[in-house]
Amino acid sequence: MRRLACFALCVGLLAGLRSPLVEASPTPVAELPARYLITGVELHVGNGSVLAKATLVVEGDRILEVGGPELAARYGDALAIDLSGKILTPGFIASDARIGLEEIGAESSTVDRSLGLDRPIRASYDPASAINASSSLIRVQAIEGVTSAAVAPTGGVLSGTVSFIDLVHGDHQGMVVARGVAIDGSMGQSYAGSHAATLDLLRRSLADARWYRANRRNHDRGQSRTLAAPPKDLEALFPVLDGKAPLTLDLHGAGEILAALELAAEFKVRLVIVGGTEAWRVAEAIAKAKVPVIVMPTENLPGDMDRLGARMDNAALLHRAGVEVVISELGEPHNLRNIKQQAGVAVANGLDPEAALSAITLNAAQAYGMDKDYGSLEKGKVANFVVWDHDPFELDSWAEQVFIRGRRVPMVSRQTLLRDRYMQRLELGK
């Protein structure tokens, strides 16, 4: 068996830790063989379980196997990277994110997150082709442990379709893993002008989608009722009606959450609540409906009348009631990397640490129907994982090396290059 001492491999493996003062292209990283082992780590699977002295076997872009030291013997001819004492977690998944659709928020020429048409139901808007693999935001998040994202458009009541991406900077061909994994929208007053009108519009859209599918020929012959949205937007809702893709709805007030649960039950639609500021007030109903909630734990301000009940232990209360909790950094896409701080804040407010890890990994993958391939360190899944020195949620804990699809992410971003340039110019840190 070829075994690398940590010293040798750490030079390359941990290159991002103290990146050299280079201004050129990202630090070249030596290629790993197609098959390799990571051994000796404390492996947090993402599903709540933790394996001590674990071995992770990677082949190509997938996890071939996860187990104990015995795997090292079984794969004796493969490169084994001993990372004893380190922690391994799945890569974090950013839910309901706008990454790739927005470089500079205030510059509309760099923002592709919204369909520019003035109509409330835009379910067919698919921004996947606009997701910018060259965005500087990709590497900034990736080197701090975020390896995938569910990219959602914004605007209107139904904004469009969600794509699931891996944060592979520069991979214009293959960064988008799946399109149409969900239809995203917002309740509240949003576009329709009142909470009730929004709800009514959503109900009519789903009903009309159902009608349109059954009566398309009539519609094409001009024998149609007035539809809530153009046919292509209703067609985009077919996967939602079939339960193949969830409806991810931004909603906050307890009453509105109950109304959305009712609507979802009526049409047998899979619902995912985004934001869910007052979800804790109706946690039992949410748990009974088996609806996941994507929360941002730091949201505790009564920002509007739907959020009077905002509190930082929302995640803990939901988890205790049996709700599948997802944690995300909602809003600005530039700091999705702070997802781990959000998880830490949730833990500080009562959430179990492993549940918090699931909330930024496996639960996120499940909410978007991507858990067959993502979210945990289990056999057959995509090899997205992160090496940590200690508790990843802590504020002095930085990803030592990030792997996406089994490959090392060069631990360099536009930000580290700016830092290094000015550290050098100002002769700091010598």
Next chain:
Amino acid sequence: MRCVPPPRRRVVIWPAVLGLGALVASAACRPSGASQPPPDHDAPDTLVDQDEIAQAQLVRGLVPENDAPAIFFDDARILTAAGVTYERGDLLIARGKILAIGAELEAPADATRIDARGKTLTPGIIDTHSHMGVYASPGFRAHSDGNEMSGPVTAYARAADGYWPQDPQIDRARAGGITTIQVLPGSANLIGGRSVVVKLQPEARSVEDARFPGAPEGLKMACGENPKRVYGEKGGPVTRMGNVAGYRKAFQQAIEYREKMARAQQTEGEEESKGGGPSRDFALETLAKVLDGELLVHNHCYRADEMLLMLDLAEEFGFSIRSFHHAAEAYKIADRLAAANTAASVWADWWGFKAEAYDGIRENAAMLSAAGARAIIHSDSAVGIQRLNQEAAKAASSGRRAGLEISENEALRWITANAAWALGIDDLTGTLEVGKMADVVVWDRDLFSVYAKADQVYIDGRLVYDRQDAEQQPRTDFDLGHRDGDLSAPVAPPSESLPAATPSSSSAATAPKGDAQ
């Protein structure tokens, strides 16, 4: 100049000395258990000598006394933000002031003793950049009182006049250890008006109830994109050229106004006999006070080149800029900021939301410190303000990761002493030193941990927040009725398996080593 630690001994503080004489209770040398501070470019020498006692007595004269009870914090880890860390120290406060700090002090008989083992004590946290009260929650249109967007120069506007003390955000900030904030007008205008410094006093019914006694007001100025964007189609400025022309025009008018008023004063009798001197102009009076150094300039400015432009402009017109705010590119000119003695209030990691914020990096504050400049972590957010300790932690840790030596004391100064300096109140608060205001936070663990919470917060020696006692968690009027549900809601039990829950693991494994080195 190393000070040999004296043998551990108990320093008796007689009940009688709780008044004037308590100063001498300070240990005569750096106490045992206190680690040697690293050479800190602006940390005051904390060795207690006669000069310092005299100085502290001077400060005592400035700090108003009140009827706050004597409280003795026993056996805490104390970070003074003045260069001293007591691994095991005691703190005595009474009458609104810090009366003694040291290792192995003896509690006076009439003091309430608080067992602070395992806790971390720091000065109250100070935020140089808040809009609480002028952009209150809920975000109603009616609550938008921070930007007087009636023209690009509104130097006459005062944040104090827009401040709503019932903003429910204030309670949440206090629970995060914040004791003092600067409330600023927004950044729509080139010159937005005067700021006001307030303490987060519970039950304040007016801004004056909360106003920081003796704090100078500030002048809010804004560079770059915001004024351009707001006024671009409303008569200008349209460009950065227009921005600078606007500042120059305003300050030139202020110089002329000041001269006119001075002449009028000289010839007062004469003018009076003629019937009336020049009329008072509140905008120009504000700017004249800036020229006189009575008001401190707080300049929203992101880009390095623009900050240097503003330093030149200030020099030309004879005023100084106390602090740049948001300063995303401050790290690029850290040396120049140090030379100008201008602080930079920055975020730990916000960036990219507009072009002038595109080059923001995590190491900004750390690089400023390393270059000898005065770094401050500010919030500009009613969410972020609740965890300024965490923001400082991220900024410090990223600096260390890049190879910069950032002590625990320095990181703490970013949200205490340096902020106090920027607000002109560093002789009153911002450090735990004898004679200063008793603004104190008791943290349940290392405050730089993501799991840290403020157990207790004291302002002017009075308990204003207690995490364990619902009676001591003040609520503004707005919350009444709206958030009563909280009281009956199931409260999530604290997690029992926190990685940093045990004192040994938190201090040994995860605490930054800064001051110990």
